[in-house]
Each structure stands twice: as structure tokens, then as C-alpha cells.
Amino acid sequence: MSHSVEDRTAPRTQAQRESQTRAPTHTHTARRGDAHTEESVGVLVSRATEQFSRLVREEMQLAQAEMRQKGKRFGLGGGMFGAAGLVGILALQAMVATAIIALALVLPWWASALIVTGALLLIAGILAALGKRQVSKATPPAPQQAIESVKADMAEIKERAHR
Template sequence: MTGIMDSRPVRDEHGNQSVGELVGQATEQLSQLVRQEMTLAKEELAEKGRRAGKGGGMIGAAGAVGYIGLMALAGTGVAALSLVLPVWAAALIVTAVLFVIAGVLAAMGRAQLRQATPPTPERALDSVKADVDEIKERAHR
């Protein structure tokens, strides 16, 4: 005995790997799987963050257009009092169009925010559950 351990894989007479090697491989594969699942979760959360940003921006735009609509409505009131019909009617039409735009932007922003919540990586969680089920199934075999 020389005191130096042999680093070659231990195999039986049929060429199969030892239990220690199999455990080592399983540990390595499990850590790689966990890293991949974490990467998937980060990507999914980033996507939801982008959707939340878009939704918030659209709601902000809806607020801005709504504010412009209120100013146009005030102009409509002034025009209605100062002139008889043609000017305020045109101003009222412009005001209505601005409010319709604000409503559409608000609805689109709300839809974007709904798609972004809850901020959980659903696909990654499903993938982890499938991995756990697969490991359990193989362990029972």
C-alpha cells in the first residue's frame, strides 16, 4: 500500500459505476438542475416586470390624456358661454375623443398589469414540480 488513493472510477466486473460515483453524478446533476430552474425563474420575473412597467406607463398616459381632456372640457365650457353653437360643439367633440383615448389606454394598461401579477415564476414552479415528480418516480423504480 502506497498511501495514494486511486482516482480512477471504481467499476464492478460488468463495467458498472460504483454507488459513490452514482451519488456524485446525481449531486452534480441536481445542482445543475437547480441552477437552470433559478435562471428560468429570473427570466420569468423579468418578463413580468416589463409587463408591469408597460401597464404602469399606459395608465400614466391615460391620466395625462384624461387631464388634457379635462382642460379641453373647460375650454368647451368657455366656448359654449362665449359663442352660440359651432365653436363649443367642435370643442365638445375633441373632448369626447380625448376621453375615449384615455379610456382605451386605461383598459390596455389594466390588462398589462393583470398579466404581470402575481409576480411568481409560474412556469419555473411547474418545471420544478415536474422535476420533483420525476425524481420521486425514478427513486421508486
């Protein structure tokens, strides 16, 4: 089960609603006596632990989804680099074949070889540029969105702990 970037905020909103609606009853219970205070703190700690565990699991799912997306981009970019290499080899083969065939044509042999080789090298250059663009979209190979989300979550936890 993978969550997209948009899905990661929904569970947190639910958790926030739960803590906001339940917090006043525990505050009221805490005023009754020490025994109730300890029970309320235990319940609050238990709930906080559960919510933190759920948050960590959801952030890990977000990181996995982000890394899958970056992996696909690396694969596509690598394939384009491979295609550029293949076209480059074909350009070398065409240059040799064109030089041999050009001897029998009306044009000078060097002109025919230059035209075919130039066209194949142009194709190789275009494929290499496209491959580089795909690989650059996948860098850095760390799940940046998930890292920023975890930092924001930790700041929120610290802020609520100081209240």
C-alpha cells in the same frame, strides 16, 4: 446568461444521457464485492448531487428570465395607466378651455365643450383598457413555468428513486 423556456430541456436531456450510459458499468462493478459497491454508490451520489445542483441553477435562470418578462409587461401596463391619467387631466383642461372659447362661437358653448371632452375621455378609456390588458398578462407575479418545471423534475426524481 439566461435560458428561454425552450432551452431548459436540453441540459436535462444531456444529464439523462450521462446517467443512462454510465449506470450499467456501476451495476456491474457493484457485483464484484462490497468495497466496489461502496465506491459505486459514492460515485452515483456524487453524480446525482452534481446533476441536481445543475438542474436547480438552470431552473433559477428560467425563473429569472420569466420574471424579467413579467416585469416588462408590468412596466408597459403602468406606463399606459399613466398616459390614461395624463389624457384624463388634459380632458379636464380642455373642458374648461372649451367652455370659455365656446362662448364666442356659433355653436352653443356646451356643445363644443362636450365634443372635445368626449373625444379626450374616449382616448383615456382606450389607454386604460390597453394598460389593464398588459398588466393582466403579467399576473400572477410568480414564475409559473419554472414552478411547473420544478414540480415535474421533483416527480421524475421521486420516480427514479423508487426504481
